[in-house]
Amino acid sequence: MLKVTPLAVLQDNYIWLIQDTNSDSVAVVDPGDGATVHAYLEKHNLTLSNIFITHHHLDHTQGIPELVSHYRPTVFGPRDSEVEGITHFIGEGDEISLFGHKVNVIAAPGHTLDHLLYLIDSKIFHLFCGDTLFSAGCGKLLEGTPQEMFHTLQKIKKLPTNTLIYPAHEYSMSNLKFAKKVEPSNADITRIYQIYSNKVNSGQSTLPSDIQTELLINPFLRTNNSEIVNAIEKRYSTNIETEIQTFTALRAWKDSY
Template identity: 40%
Template sequence: MRLSMLPAFEDNYIWVLRDSRRALLVDPGDAAPVLAAAREGLEPAAILLTHHHPDHCGGVPALLERWPGLQVFAPDDERIAVECERVGEGSRLRILDSDVQVMAVPGHTRSHVAYVTDGHLFCGDTLFSLGCGRMFEGTPTQMHDSLQRLASLPGDLQVCCGHEYTQANAAFACEVEPGNPDLATRRAQVLRHRAAGLATLPTTLESERACNPFLRCNVPAVRETVARRLGHAPATPVETFAALRSWKDGFRA
């Protein structure tokens, strides 16, 4: 299976996982890039949706018009108003001769899901490289638990996030944990890629565990930074996470 991405809007990625002929699409918020790729030979076989936000699912009606009967898999959320098969925690799919595992990862939205298949983690807006999504509908406990579940997956998984946010996330991560050598190396790589007009994704889950402060709420250096901001030591990893997410919400690089 070969992975590629189609840029959409300002910073979205539509992920494409294809065999020799057909393709699995993840979060086609805009139909136009997919239709353009189809003119070059792309043949969609199925669509996976991670959550209901329009920049992740808004292109589906036009794609179903172009390819009637195209399989669509989506979380059980009435706000995704397209014909689809509803999936949730523990659902297992078979697409393009590959198994697809579905995980419920609430926090960014209440019904957000992630998909694991063929060595790839399609995590939508739950986990970003060096960051995580805002909590529009969930609680810190939900989001922290979702991130910890993702972090427990095999380290060689390719992390395929919904947005190109890595450069800004790197600036924040370095404020949180300035003495992390793995983070310094990752940030330098990110800056080189962006200067060359290249994507910073996918990355690996192993790299995220080493560098992403939102996956490192038990690390002493992260806790110490948060304690200085709070004026007291955080009592739990969830309190550490909540303080980091609140700080990031107002952070400007």
């Protein structure tokens, strides 16, 4: 069995801890803070066997040296990435084994060009998606084109709807406010906002989410929705003809929101 736990670090990052409940071994995704991971493992008598890196940004990688010096884990990360400490360079189509479970590596250019997603198959699927997909939002396009990010999101949309998703930031509440603005009549956004508010008020993470929820509330996965298309046409006084146009305008709108 896998147990997945968020460690809240830095301003709003999550390091996801993946624990094999049959052993004392743990993997972490995107350790932006080594000391927090180290303290957690010490406290719970656990050891670190693997690190997974989604992309090269420092808030996802700067804990690697400290963790490597203590635990000597296997460090998986994107090919052509200059992240220090990666021991196994991987990319699209690669398959890894973690605690006896299959992990598929999916290329996800958009936020950065090196971005990878990790899909773990353990009864249901668990998707570790870094800064590509957030609940009710998606990553900023810091390196890739809107086309690249749109195609990356289409891959995610095709996953089984019960796939759990584990983004690297707690952006859910502000994302939902934007989602509500572009699609005011969507009752699921109001419903999920209430559920997330209750979690935040009791000090919990709003995550993980799942694909089914995101298909209902995430405007970046709803680029064929007529209310969203109309809102964009009105705001930018333009005619939208393709979903990529909708996505591009939506991302620009969110950037200035």
